[in-house]
Amino acid sequence: MSFVAWLKAHYDEKGPIRWLAFLLELIAAVMLMVLMLITCVDVVGRYVFNKPLPGSIELTEIGMAILIFAAMPVVTWRGGHIVVDLLDRYLSTFVVKCLSLLSAIVISGSFYYLGHRIYQLGERSIRRGEVTEFLGISSGYIVQYIAIMSWATALGMITYGVYRIFFQDKSN
Amino acid sequence: GTWMPPSNPMNAVVLPTWGAWVEEATEGRVTVRIEHDLGNPAAYYDLVEDGVINAGWSFHGYLPGRFTLPMAVEQPGMGVNAEAASAALWQVHETHFAKANEYEGLELLALITHGPGQLHTREPINSLRDLRNKRIRIGGGVQSALGERMEVTAVAAPGPRVYEMLQQGVIDGVFMPAQEQRSLRLDEVAPNLTLFPGGLYLGSFAMFIDPEFMEQLEPRDADAIRSVSGLKLSAMAGKEWDQADIDGIAYAREKGVNVIELDENHPMVQEFNQLIQGMDDAWVASVQRAGVDAAAALADLRRLALEYAEQN
Amino acid sequence: MSVILIGFVVLLLLIIVVRMPIAFAMGLVGFFGFAVMMGLSWDNWDTFRWTGPMSMAANRVVSTVQNYSLSVIPLFILMGNLVMRSGLSQELYQASNAFLGHKKGGLAMATVVACGGFSAISGSSLATSATMSKVAMPSMRKYGYSDSLATATIAAGGSLGILIPPSVILVVYGLLTETSIRELFAAGFIPGFIAILFYLGAVQYVVWRNPSAGPAGDRTPWRERLIALRGVLGVLALFVIVMGGIYLGIFTPTEAAGIGAGGAFVIALMRKSLTWSSLFDTLTDTARTSVMLLVVVIGALIFSDFINRAGLPDILLSFVNSLDVQPIVVILVIVGIYLILGMVFESLSMMLLTIPIFYPLVAALGYDLVWFGIVVVIAIEISLITPPVGMNVFVLSAVLRDVKTSTIFKGVGPFWVADILRLLLIIFVVQISLFLPTLLYR
Ligand code: NA
Ligand code: NA
Numbered sequence: 001m002s003f004v005a006w007l008k009a010h011y012d013e014k015g016p017i018r019w020l021a022f023l024l025e026l027i028a029a030v031m032l033m034v035l036m037l038i039t040c041v042d043v044v045g046r047y048v049f050n051k052p053l054p055g056s057i058e059l060t061e062i063g064m065a066i067l068i069f070a071a072m073p074v075v076t077w078r079g080g081h082i083v084v085d086l087l088d089r090y091l092s093t094f095v096v097k098c099l100s101l102l103s104a105i106v107i108s109g110s111f112y113y114l115g116h117r118i119y120q121l122g123e124r125s126i127r128r129g130e131v132t133e134f135l136g137i138s139s140g141y142i143v144q145y146i147a148i149m150s151w152a153t154a155l156g157m158i159t160y161g162v163y164r165i166f167f168q169d170k171s172n
Numbered sequence: 173g174t175w176m177p178p179s180n181p182m183n184a185v186v187l188p189t190w191g192a193w194v195e196e197a198t199e200g201r202v203t204v205r206i207e208h209d210l211g212n213p214a215a216y217y218d219l220v221e222d223g224v225i226n227a228g229w230s231f232h233g234y235l236p237g238r239f240t241l242p243m244a245v246e247q248p249g250m251g252v253n254a255e256a257a258s259a260a261l262w263q264v265h266e267t268h269f270a271k272a273n274e275y276e277g278l279e280l281l282a283l284i285t286h287g288p289g290q291l292h293t294r295e296p297i298n299s300l301r302d303l304r305n306k307r308i309r310i311g312g313g314v315q316s317a318l319g320e321r322m323e324v325t326a327v328a329a330p331g332p333r334v335y336e337m338l339q340q341g342v343i344d345g346v347f348m349p350a351q352e353q354r355s356l357r358l359d360e361v362a363p364n365l366t367l368f369p370g371g372l373y374l375g376s377f378a379m380f381i382d383p384e385f386m387e388q389l390e391p392r393d394a395d396a397i398r399s400v401s402g403l404k405l406s407a408m409a410g411k412e413w414d415q416a417d418i419d420g421i422a423y424a425r426e427k428g429v430n431v432i433e434l435d436e437n438h439p440m441v442q443e444f445n446q447l448i449q450g451m452d453d454a455w456v457a458s459v460q461r462a463g464v465d466a467a468a469a470l471a472d473l474r475r476l477a478l479e480y481a482e483q484n
Numbered sequence: 485m486s487v488i489l490i491g492f493v494v495l496l497l498l499i500i501v502v503r504m505p506i507a508f509a510m511g512l513v514g515f516f517g518f519a520v521m522m523g524l525s526w527d528n529w530d531t532f533r534w535t536g537p538m539s540m541a542a543n544r545v546v547s548t549v550q551n552y553s554l555s556v557i558p559l560f561i562l563m564g565n566l567v568m569r570s571g572l573s574q575e576l577y578q579a580s581n582a583f584l585g586h587k588k589g590g591l592a593m594a595t596v597v598a599c600g601g602f603s604a605i606s607g608s609s610l611a612t613s614a615t616m617s618k619v620a621m622p623s624m625r626k627y628g629y630s631d632s633l634a635t636a637t638i639a640a641g642g643s644l645g646i647l648i649p650p651s652v653i654l655v656v657y658g659l660l661t662e663t664s665i666r667e668l669f670a671a672g673f674i675p676g677f678i679a680i681l682f683y684l685g686a687v688q689y690v691v692w693r694n695p696s697a698g699p700a701g702d703r704t705p706w707r708e709r710l711i712a713l714r715g716v717l718g719v720l721a722l723f724v725i726v727m728g729g730i731y732l733g734i735f736t737p738t739e740a741a742g743i744g745a746g747g748a749f750v751i752a753l754m755r756k757s758l759t760w761s762s763l764f765d766t767l768t769d770t771a772r773t774s775v776m777l778l779v780v781v782i783g784a785l786i787f788s789d790f791i792n793r794a795g796l797p798d799i800l801l802s803f804v805n806s807l808d809v810q811p812i813v814v815i816l817v818i819v820g821i822y823l824i825l826g827m828v829f830e831s832l833s834m835m836l837l838t839i840p841i842f843y844p845l846v847a848a849l850g851y852d853l854v855w856f857g858i859v860v861v862i863a864i865e866i867s868l869i870t871p872p873v874g875m876n877v878f879v880l881s882a883v884l885r886d887v888k889t890s891t892i893f894k895g896v897g898p899f900w901v902a903d904i905l906r907l908l909l910i911i912f913v914v915q916i917s918l919f920l921p922t923l924l925y926r
Pocket of ligand 2: 826827866867869
């Protein structure tokens, strides 16, 4: 199977968004492997070489942040967050779609405004020279990454996420 | 806002006492209500600055890189108890550190250190060489530098997990003040407590208040709060941490912990003094804040601390 | 108090009627509730100092996704998913089938045992039922098992995933209540074992009432039974590494998740069951699930900031004290609340929503929080198969497109009764859950 065919089979997104989804999920996948390796190298290093991986905890923390917020836009625009759909069978498809639209607006709004505050917190932290304990990485940049990905999530939800609700939702 | 278990000296004595002082000084117009566990300890600086809570406290070490100057007091070689160190740190902050504005966005209420950090281990320690390649939990900051010089295998872990890790043998020992024998029940898992005179290092933290909140108060109330804070509060808090250490050592003895009190002439103390050569210079070199003469500040800090210790 | 009540009503409306994702409903109500506690009202909308609640929420987002202890969520899920890819679950089922399959209802009993075995390496119940439905359903169909018995067995058996260690739910409980995670893991063992026995009883009851629901399968000769046992070795090895490593103190429960995932990866490599494409699928699948769970954690934390600021735990405690009833009555009421909430909520959200409220109360009444953790997890297990929202049942009907949810819920009845009996047993005989933690660690 060619790569493009594989991509088409795996992602039902349209056009360039398919590539974007793949790229984001690739980052998440790589980070997950890295998380696994960090712990293994750290524990093996501790016992076999008396030399644990320096800064393994903060690397894990940073890796978690990258992993979660890389996958966040894709999960969100696919409507993947946990919903109680108890009443769905009593509601008409149209009502369900309208409610989904309402949720989509709230979700993008939350990510947009929170992202704003998170970005400011990151800026403040960089200005004050806050760094991580062992490796001295500027913690504000990770915070700003979270903010930027929050904005990306908000944007993805209000555009492609809404498009999906009306034209691509397979569950209805 | 506060954190840590209720038995911690901050929660048991310092905050309630300060609260009573504030109420008395403002004739009841300002009262202090204590609220627990609002987020992770490092977040308390932000929570106060952004007005979620009006005042709080946190360790300097939780935001590495931001509070470089107060680390002066954490360096080994202070040789005094927490009360003297806290009082001296507050004074040196006023004369030297304040102009660097490391507490931007906050108004400082007190600068406090806990009691001297000591060595708690599973096995007895007769020489610092015994520590080589042992797995020691390191809380960061000055402890990392010490651990490196002692050539231990540093294991990072949050404080509340220490008991479990010692019990399991994931770690062989930990640097902590003596009071943790009691509050973390270290007596059960690290039955060897080696006390260095003046300790291995100190840990420092700050109490702070929201400047916007202070502005909203009537000026006389804000001044009243300031009058019961600062040096007075720092010294009182330091004293309570010392008392907690005394209680912790007594508790450890009662529980049959092997408590070894080293005196100045003990070979291990000599060894330690050798080991920490140059840490002062390293700290001075690491601090490049505008307008602060770090070396002079450190000298002043040590002098003031010794003076305070002699007078009290 | 009225603010809390309004908060809860709005929350339920948002979740059930507006069908807003649970995490965002909790976050929204928590955020505005917190703002109200800080002095927000109708007339100061524009002058209110929004930075307070904004920073509070922003801090929860930033620190939760960088929380070291929560790294077990992706890593334990990854371990289960990798094990599934390497076909170990298939062999687990074949082995238990070799021993039990020839009895009446034997294939269903084998399913229960295999679910228990798979739970020992899977951190989540949904993963356990999804996996076992692919493995056990085809052969039960082949031997003419009724759909309701077959699917109900898998749904119920799958719920063991969160009780038998390792368990993501127990880890989160431990973090919320500052209870020792390895004691919680140890405490889940015997109740998990009892659960298997009770489920076997439920299967036998069903085939006793209606023998055609679960006809006997073929008898496997002893020689082949022993050969089939070999398939269990991989699972056993992984379980021994993870739990043994925690027990011997070689690594912490947090690290165990990474080691377990690494071990599962090595097994998958050795069995040549991974292609680049299937590895990518496993990783992205895990990442998506982790995102869903962490978002719920964040929403619940923001919500619990609000209820704490509003003083609900204290209000609840003084209310209970004023009632002057036996502590055990309070526990039974709490369990009742869980069973009711369980009709609507999904497991993790339910726990995140309730534990911050209940655990100070339970601790103040003098109960052991490790024991309470097990009680809560069993109550949550029950919710996984309780209609109308039983997540395990939904997972099954999503995997097996031709089986209706109502068919599964019909079959679940006897298992549900078995669960309630087990729950009462665990509540009243505290030793069942506390025996191992006391023996090993106290
Ligand atoms: Na499990
Ligand atoms: Na349910």
